[in-house]
Amino acid sequence: MARYPEFAGKVLVATGGASLIVEALARQFVDNGGRVVLGDLQDEFAEQLVSSLGGSGRFVRTDVTSDGDLDDLLAAAVKDFGGVDYVVSAHTTFACGQLDTTRENWRTSLDVNVASAAMLVERAVPLMQQRGGGAAVLVTSVSGKASQPNRIVYPVTKAALLGLNRNLSQALAPLGIRINSVSPGWTWSRNIERRYGTREHADSFAGEFHSIRRMADPEEIADAICYLCSEGASFITGADLAVDGGYSALGPEALGQPYEKFPAINP
Numbered sequence: 001m002a003r004y005p006e007f008a009g010k011v012l013v014a015t016g017g018a019s020l021i022v023e024a025l026a027r028q029f030v031d032n033g034g035r036v037v038l039g040d041l042q043d044e045f046a047e048q049l050v051s052s053l054g055g056s057g058r059f060v061r062t063d064v065t066s067d068g069d070l071d072d073l074l075a076a077a078v079k080d081f082g083g084v085d086y087v088v089s090a091h092t093t094f095a096c097g098q099l100d101t102t103r104e105n106w107r108t109s110l111d112v113n114v115a116s117a118a119m120l121v122e123r124a125v126p127l128m129q130q131r132g133g134g135a136a137v138l139v140t141s142v143s144g145k146a147s148q149p150n151r152i153v154y155p156v157t158k159a160a161l162l163g164l165n166r167n168l169s170q171a172l173a174p175l176g177i178r179i180n181s182v183s184p185g186w187t188w189s190r191n192i193e194r195r196y197g198t199r200e201h202a203d204s205f206a207g208e209f210h211s212i213r214r215m216a217d218p219e220e221i222a223d224a225i226c227y228l229c230s231e232g233a234s235f236i237t238g239a240d241l242a243v244d245g246g247y248s249a250l251g252p253e254a255l256g257q258p259y260e261k262f263p264a265i266n267p
Contacts, residue, residue: 001028002223004230008033011081012229013074015064015120016090018042020189021139023049024222025088030056032226037077039064040091064091064116070123077127084127086229089117090139094191096151105153113157118164125175133176135229138165139221140181140240142247158183162240169238178237180228185244186215208255211246 012029016022017038023045026036030053039062040046046059060076062069077084093112095105121136128134143151144158165181172179186192186206188199192215196202207213224243227233242248253259 001031001219002226002230004032004226006231007226007229010034010085011037011077011083012086012088013037013039013077013084013124014088014090015039015062015073015116016088016092016139017049017059017062018045018190019090020218021184021187021221021225022088022090024218025090025225026053026057028219028222028226030054035081037073037081039069039073064120065111067119067123070116070120074124074127083131084124085131085134087121087124087128087134087136088139088225088229089120089137091116092139092154094154096154098150098152101153109153109157110160113154114160114164117161118168121168121172121179125172125177128177129175135177135233136168136172136179137225137228138179138181139225140165140183142183142185142242142244145183145242145248165240166238173237178228178233180233180236180238181240182221182224182228183240183242183244183248184216184221185210185242185247187221188215188217208257209247209250210244211249211255213255214245216243216245 012034014022017040029036035056037058039060041063043061050057050059058076058080060073062073093109095109097105117138138161140161141158143155144162148155168179192202203214206215221243224241
């Protein structure tokens with residue numbers, strides 16, 4: 001883990017607080033002297049996480065589609081820690097569908113994944129300005145950059161976040177606020193553990209899509225988020241950082257599997 005002395009005394013607000021990525025982010029930020037306020041609708045793991053952060057962490061049950069809840073989340077950071085320096089939008093809904101989507105499916109997914117990310121950042125802007133500026137990070141996905149089988153809605157919302165990042169960067173720059181996005185590849189999570197069981201089995205599956213031949217650890221995504229918030233990224237805004245183990249570098253020939261399945265007749 002990199003060290004970021006500039007985080008000492010700073011305050012980070014993050015949605016998606018029940019995810020392993022945000023859990024890892026909270027630990028790294030606090031280890032560097034910062035304080036965190038996390039929001040999520042799921043609070044099953046909140047007490048244990050906040051307890052492990054000592055007095056440097058808070059959890060606020062948050063429905064990101066509610067502007068009032070977003071205001072309460074940010075207000076908690078001001079009340080308990082004095083302000084907001086960094087904002088990370090890491091919440092998501094994975095509702096997908098292929099040719100069986102509904103308008104309600106689209107409305108919900110776009111509201112949660114895109115509009116709520118925009119509202120979080122917009123509401124945090126005045127608070128970051130009060131602290132002399134700041135930085136924001138949107139957690140997007142490799143799903144927003146490439147077609148994937150059996151998925152339509154979720155990838156489209158992640159692609160929209162890339163556009164949101166670009167356009168917000170221009171609007172926020174004169175205010176002293178940078179914004180960037182991180183596009184993780186397949187990353188170990190509670191959702192993946194439920195679907196695929198062991199990490200070994202999940203890596204065997206996801207390794208087919210990554211040059212590094214495994215999925216990411218949550219800490220590796222958290223590392224990238226910390227970097228984009230840090231002074232080392234002071235001239236980076238409107239950019240997307242792919243933390244995907246080579247996923248986005250692969251083309252249709254992937255990792256050579258077709259050559260193994262269909263060897264040349266005359267090699």
